[in-house]
Amino acid sequence: MRKAVFLFIILFVFMQTAQAxxxxxGGSCTIKELDGSATVTLTLTNTENKSITVYAPxxxxxxxxxxxxxxxxxxxxxxxxxxxxxxxxxxxxxxxxMGVYRADxxxxxxxxxxxxxxxxxxxxxxxxxxxxxxxxxxxxxxxRKEMESTGFKAESxxxxxxxxxxxxxxxxxxxxxxxxxxxxxxxxxPAKISNQSADTATxxxxxxxxxxxxxxxxKLRIDCGKAGLQTITVSVTVEHAVKFEMSAYPxxxxxVDILKSAPLTILLEETLGYKDISTVKIRRDETxxxxxxxxxxxxxxxxxxxxxxxxxxLTFTLRFRGETIVGRTYRWDYYLSHSAGNATxxxxxxxxxxxxxETKNMLQTLEGSDNSDISSIAGKASGMLSSGSAGSAxxxxxxxxxxxxSVTFLEAMDRALGRVDEDDHVGALNDLxxxxxxxxxxxxxxxxxxxxxxxxxSNNFVGGALQAESAHFEAMASDANDDRTRIxxxxxxxxxxxxxxxxxxxxxxxxxxxxxxxAYNQKIESANDRYVDSEDAIRRAxxxxxxxxxxxxxxxxxxxDSTSYRYKFAINETDAAAEEYKxxxxxxxxxxxASRADELHIQWLFLVSQFLMLMVGYILLFAGAxxxxxxxxxxxxxxxxxxxxxxxxxxx
Amino acid sequence: xIFRGDYIMVRVINLLAAILVLSAxxxxxxxxxxxxRELVEQVCExxxxxxxxxxxxxxxxxxxxxxxxxxxxDQITKSTKEWTNIAAGSDGILVKFDKINDLASKDDSQxxxxxxxxAIGLKDAISSLEGYKQAKDNFITFYPGIALQHFFTDQGVYxxxxxxxxxxxxxxxxxxxxxxxAYREAEDITKTTYIDLKVKELRSEYLFDMEAANESLxxxxxxxxxxxxxxxxTGNPVSVAIGxxxxxxxxxxxxxVYKIYTKHGDERAPxxxxxxxxxxxxxxxxxxxxxxxxxxxxxxxxxxxAYMLSLIFRWTHAVEDTLLGNEVIQ
Numbered sequence: 001m002r003k004a005v006f007l008f009i010i011l012f013v014f015m016q017t018a019q020a021x022x023x024x025x026g027g028s029c030t031i032k033e034l035d036g037s038a039t040v041t042l043t044l045t046n047t048e049n050k051s052i053t054v055y056a057p058x059x060x061x062x063x064x065x066x067x068x069x070x071x072x073x074x075x076x077x078x079x080x081x082x083x084x085x086x087x088x089x090x091x092x093x094x095x096x097x098m099g100v101y102r103a104d105x106x107x108x109x110x111x112x113x114x115x116x117x118x119x120x121x122x123x124x125x126x127x128x129x130x131x132x133x134x135x136x137x138x139x140x141x142x143x144r145k146e147m148e149s150t151g152f153k154a155e156s157x158x159x160x161x162x163x164x165x166x167x168x169x170x171x172x173x174x175x176x177x178x179x180x181x182x183x184x185x186x187x188x189x190p191a192k193i194s195n196q197s198a199d200t201a202t203x204x205x206x207x208x209x210x211x212x213x214x215x216x217x218x219k220l221r222i223d224c225g226k227a228g229l230q231t232i233t234v235s236v237t238v239e240h241a242v243k244f245e246m247s248a249y250p251x252x253x254x255x256v257d258i259l260k261s262a263p264l265t266i267l268l269e270e271t272l273g274y275k276d277i278s279t280v281k282i283r284r285d286e287t288x289x290x291x292x293x294x295x296x297x298x299x300x301x302x303x304x305x306x307x308x309x310x311x312x313x314l315t316f317t318l319r320f321r322g323e324t325i326v327g328r329t330y331r332w333d334y335y336l337s338h339s340a341g342n343a344t345x346x347x348x349x350x351x352x353x354x355x356x357x358e359t360k361n362m363l364q365t366l367e368g369s370d371n372s373d374i375s376s377i378a379g380k381a382s383g384m385l386s387s388g389s390a391g392s393a394x395x396x397x398x399x400x401x402x403x404x405x406s407v408t409f410l411e412a413m414d415r416a417l418g419r420v421d422e423d424d425h426v427g428a429l430n431d432l433x434x435x436x437x438x439x440x441x442x443x444x445x446x447x448x449x450x451x452x453x454x455x456x457x458s459n460n461f462v463g464g465a466l467q468a469e470s471a472h473f474e475a476m477a478s479d480a481n482d483d484r485t486r487i488x489x490x491x492x493x494x495x496x497x498x499x500x501x502x503x504x505x506x507x508x509x510x511x512x513x514x515x516x517x518x519a520y521n522q523k524i525e526s527a528n529d530r531y532v533d534s535e536d537a538i539r540r541a542x543x544x545x546x547x548x549x550x551x552x553x554x555x556x557x558x559x560x561d562s563t564s565y566r567y568k569f570a571i572n573e574t575d576a577a578a579e580e581y582k583x584x585x586x587x588x589x590x591x592x593x594a595s596r597a598d599e600l601h602i603q604w605l606f607l608v609s610q611f612l613m614l615m616v617g618y619i620l621l622f623a624g625a626x627x628x629x630x631x632x633x634x635x636x637x638x639x640x641x642x643x644x645x646x647x648x649x650x651x652x
Numbered sequence: 653x654i655f656r657g658d659y660i661m662v663r664v665i666n667l668l669a670a671i672l673v674l675s676a677x678x679x680x681x682x683x684x685x686x687x688x689r690e691l692v693e694q695v696c697e698x699x700x701x702x703x704x705x706x707x708x709x710x711x712x713x714x715x716x717x718x719x720x721x722x723x724x725x726d727q728i729t730k731s732t733k734e735w736t737n738i739a740a741g742s743d744g745i746l747v748k749f750d751k752i753n754d755l756a757s758k759d760d761s762q763x764x765x766x767x768x769x770x771a772i773g774l775k776d777a778i779s780s781l782e783g784y785k786q787a788k789d790n791f792i793t794f795y796p797g798i799a800l801q802h803f804f805t806d807q808g809v810y811x812x813x814x815x816x817x818x819x820x821x822x823x824x825x826x827x828x829x830x831x832x833x834a835y836r837e838a839e840d841i842t843k844t845t846y847i848d849l850k851v852k853e854l855r856s857e858y859l860f861d862m863e864a865a866n867e868s869l870x871x872x873x874x875x876x877x878x879x880x881x882x883x884x885x886t887g888n889p890v891s892v893a894i895g896x897x898x899x900x901x902x903x904x905x906x907x908x909v910y911k912i913y914t915k916h917g918d919e920r921a922p923x924x925x926x927x928x929x930x931x932x933x934x935x936x937x938x939x940x941x942x943x944x945x946x947x948x949x950x951x952x953x954x955x956x957x958a959y960m961l962s963l964i965f966r967w968t969h970a971v972e973d974t975l976l977g978n979e980v981i982q
Contacts (some may be wrong), residue, residue: 113732155939258692258696259692259693259696321689321692322688322689322691322696323685323686323688323689323692326721327721353718353721353722359956398722400718400722401718401722404714405717405718408711408714430798433794433798434711437791437794441790441791444724484841484842489842517841520841524845524848525835528845528849528852529852531849531852531853532849532852533856534858535853535856536857536860539860540859543864584845586842586845586846589845589846
């Protein structure tokens with residue numbers, strides 16, 4: 001570079017020296033042709049007294065389309081004071097507008113000016129147009145569905161120039177060929193452009209939502225008829241935006257029963273519909289203070305890519321495990337990352353005891369009970385459970401224990417009272433037993449004032465019922481005339497005293513019951529044996545009786561003694577059994593047995609009476625036979641005597 | 653120096669004590685937490701049909717669950733695990749009760765009998781549960797006893813119904829005995845009394861009838877053989893006559909046996925019925941044979957009688973002729 005500058009300076013100095021005394025005249029020409037030429041003659045004069053050498057001039061074009069040429073042979077040597085004409089040919093093309101142009105001709109440092117008069121108009125001409133490139137990318141940042149009908153639009157203004165000397169009419173500006181990606185071009189352009197001027201056209205590009213990300217091109221043809229036709233390239237760049245959204249979700253699971261699964265689904269969505277969200281990942285945020293255990297919360301993210309316009313469900317399933325402290329609120333923080341950004345999900349849940357909801361529902365049902373005590377206690381327990389969100393885990397444990405025990409207690413009391421109404425005191429006592437245990441459970445757990453109030457009300461309620469039952473069974477025991485009633489009464493008295501926390505009385509009653517059980521068993525054993533023996537005796541007696549159809553008759557006098565003995569034995573045993581049943585307290589058996597004794601007695605009376613009648617018949621028959629025999633013998637004797645007498649008479 | 657040495661010693665002791673305390677607190681806490689999880693979840697997993705069948709067991713299950721959930725972790729001990737396993741473990745009272753209930757749900761008396769004997773065996777488990785204070789204090793021991801009582805009552809009703817519908821007396825007696833056993837276990841004194849009486853009554857009647865049936869059967873079979881002998885020796889009219897009498901007696905005795913067997917649903921009744929029918933056939937055959945003998949005998953007797961009468965008639969005429977001759981002579 002330095003060398004070139006140095007050489008230029010040397011040459012410049014040399015030329016200055018060489019043409020120091022040269023004069024050049026100016027010239028002019030007029031061209032009327034559209035594409036024409038003219039020759040201008042310039043005179044070179046050497047004013048020096050020595051010859052000089054003139055080199056070929058430098059002929060810069062004054063305007064595009066005007067070219068100057070020097071047809072002479074150079075170098076020309078001019079001797080001292082010599083003048084020479086040289087020719088400069090001027091040529092214009094049809095693009096050169098009408099007007100006067102000045103062209104400088106350089107002979108070394110001497111300048112000659114040629115005035116070129118272009119004396120004709122040029123036709124309208126569409127000046128060359130630049131390709132359009134929209135630099136700012138078109139960002140698809142509105143939902144695809146919303147933009148489906150309209151597409152995205154980009155606008156660009158460009159100049160259409162007429163460098164002719166006549167007005168230019170624009171015939172059309174329209175897409176040429178098929179633009180990429182289904183783009184459409186719409187151009188708002190001027191109809192006419194006056195000479196030597198330009199006007200603005202507005203190009204609106206409509207890009208459909210289906211266009212891929214990247215650079216898209218299309219061609220635009222500007223047709224100005226004879227003034228020219230040009231096709232330019234329109235380039236536009238499309239960029240797809242993504243929008244990540246999470247569906248609304250409650251950050252708090254609320255109260256969750258231990259060991260019950262509570263699912264929570266959050267929908268992860270890409271809402272624009274142009275581009276997938278990739279590398280979706282979720283992990284526990286270990287930096288946070290979340291105290292919920294990992295294995296209590298399962299996280300299910302079925303895909304790591306959310307397809308454009310699609311969604312992926314993110315499911316959290318909470319299941320408090322057995323070691324969970326009831327009543328405590330636990331927290332989990334999750335860090336969700338993806339190609340479109342990050343998010344943090346915080347979840348909370350309070351552990352409640354197993355089946356607490358069921359307990360709540362049951363308490364609400366019991367609130368509607370007709371019994372005012374049951375309704376009142378159920379109301380209190382239900383209220384306590386509903387408002388029991390605050391407090392420590394221990395408080396919650398107490399609350400859960402009391403509410404569950406309340407349900408057991410109230411249901412048992414409801415049944416017990418129903419049974420008392422039906423006079424089923426034994427059944428009622430079984431339920432009171434359950435109720436008592438439930439109250440004791442409540443009392444062990446009661447901590448707050450409201451819990452103590454529930455326990456007190458429940459205790460009074462069951463206490464009253466137990467006192468009533470105790471009195472009933474005491475009266476039953478004292479009025480009892482038989483072992484069974486005494487046993488039952490004393491057993492239940494023992495139970496009621498036990499439930500009323502009077503162990504001494506309970507023990508005494510139980511011992512008394514045991515004594516009566518022993519006596520009862522003896523009587524029953526004996527009575528049953530007697531009854532069976534009596535029936536056996538009757539069967540054996542029946543075996544000796546004569547059956548006449550369904551009627552049994554004692555016809556054989558030889559079995560009278562055994563039958564009599566058996567019947568009398570059976571009647572006595574049955575009577576004794578009935579008496580023992582009565583003493584034992586089995587009234588039904590006593591009645592049945594007594595009836596059987598009466599029946600046997602009647603049977604025996606019937607047998608005896610029919611036997612006596614039969615015996616009388618036997619005697620009468622026997623006596624008749626004897627009399628008949630005697631009479632017959634007497635008649636025979638009389639006949640014999642008469643025969644003998646006849647024989648004697650006859651013989652005599 | 654001595655003072656400084658003591659100071660360091662105190663620091664070391666303090667540090668060791670702190671480590672011991674921490675390890676005593678932290679280690680068992682972790683262990684208890686795991687144990688609590690195991691026990692609570694184990695009990696929660698118990699979902700047996702028997703819980704719906706016996707309310708007491710459902711209450712027991714709930715009581716165990718609430719007890720375990722609300723017990724502080726430091727109170728979840730090895731003993732807790734022991735009583736939980738006895739009550740609700742894989743071979744615990746609830747599971748055993750379920751198996752018993754399952755057996756008792758089958759329509760098969762043997763299963764019910766097995767269920768009763770298993771239920772009696774369950775009393776030992778209940779007794780062992782009562783040995784745990786934690787279980788007793790939380791009223792867990794109370795429920796299985798009541799459930800067992802109800803179970804025995806149910807089995808008593810089952811066997812009583814089965815016995816009432818049974819036509820075979822000795823089976824009915826066995827069922828009543830099972831019902832008696834069940835009611836006795838249920839401590840239902842009245843039912844025990846009734847069923848005891850029923851068993852004794854039925855057995856007495858059955859034995860009496862069977863005694864009579866056996867006697868009749870012995871005679872009936874002997875006479876049946878005599879009747880058969882008669883049919884096999886038809887050439888001998890005496891045997892035929894004896895056969896007729898034997899068949900008649902056999903029919904009567906076997907009919908008695910048949911009636912008794914039918915009354916008690918004895919499976920031998922059809923066999924005896926066939927013998928009765930066969931006896932009737934033998935009797936009718938023997939009677940036919942006998943009638944033939946009788947016809948021949950009657951014919952012979954008539955012929956002999958006619959001959960004898962003709963002789964007497966001739967002798968009478970001879971006597972008359974003799975007397976007339978005497979008179980004429982005189």
